[in-house]
Amino acid sequence: MNITSEQAQRRRLNPWRVIGWSSAIALILAPLVAMQFTNEVDWDETDFIVATIIFGIVGGLIELAVRLSSNWYFRIGAMCAVLAGFMIVWANLAVGMIGNEDNPVNLWFGAVLFIAIAGSLAARFRASILAPAMFLAGTLQIGIGTFAGILGTDMHGGRFTIMLSVTWFIASLLFWCARQSRNANA
Numbered sequence: 001m002n003i004t005s006e007q008a009q010r011r012r013l014n015p016w017r018v019i020g021w022s023s024a025i026a027l028i029l030a031p032l033v034a035m036q037f038t039n040e041v042d043w044d045e046t047d048f049i050v051a052t053i054i055f056g057i058v059g060g061l062i063e064l065a066v067r068l069s070s071n072w073y074f075r076i077g078a079m080c081a082v083l084a085g086f087m088i089v090w091a092n093l094a095v096g097m098i099g100n101e102d103n104p105v106n107l108w109f110g111a112v113l114f115i116a117i118a119g120s121l122a123a124r125f126r127a128s129i130l131a132p133a134m135f136l137a138g139t140l141q142i143g144i145g146t147f148a149g150i151l152g153t154d155m156h157g158g159r160f161t162i163m164l165s166v167t168w169f170i171a172s173l174l175f176w177c178a179r180q181s182r183n184a185n186a
Helices: 004-011 015-035 045-068 071-093 104-123 126-154 154-185
Strands: none
Touching: 004 071, 015 045, 015 154, 045 071, 071 126, 071 154, 126 154
């Protein structure tokens, strides 16, 4: 299958890609702008490097999802899963989801990420296995939010954790819909 230069250029100039990567750059630069106007934002070089790496990984995973499937349920499900994983990492690096960033309970969220990542790799990115993996990740996150947050030391963090778990469930539902639409088209 030969790709003409016009098709290749159209693929490179996809407006969604431009918007996505431009948004990532804008989000990385926002603290730099804010630091010019307030002392409440105090990032150093390490913060900008970590943010750039995280946004690069998020963008790369979204690009991968778009390339893996033309099914919109799959693509949006993958974006939800990537967003949920991003929020876990970002919140824990910034202030911690339960208590503060030094609370050892926040390390438990690594298990949620492990389930999502291991499930994705084991599934070879097939929607039929991604759906239960994302459901399991969301269920574990609810458990952590309930027991460590609400019943433990941080009601606010527990509620935030449980609300964020909805993103895993949406991803699971979308992967299930992707599987159903694939089966209906087969």
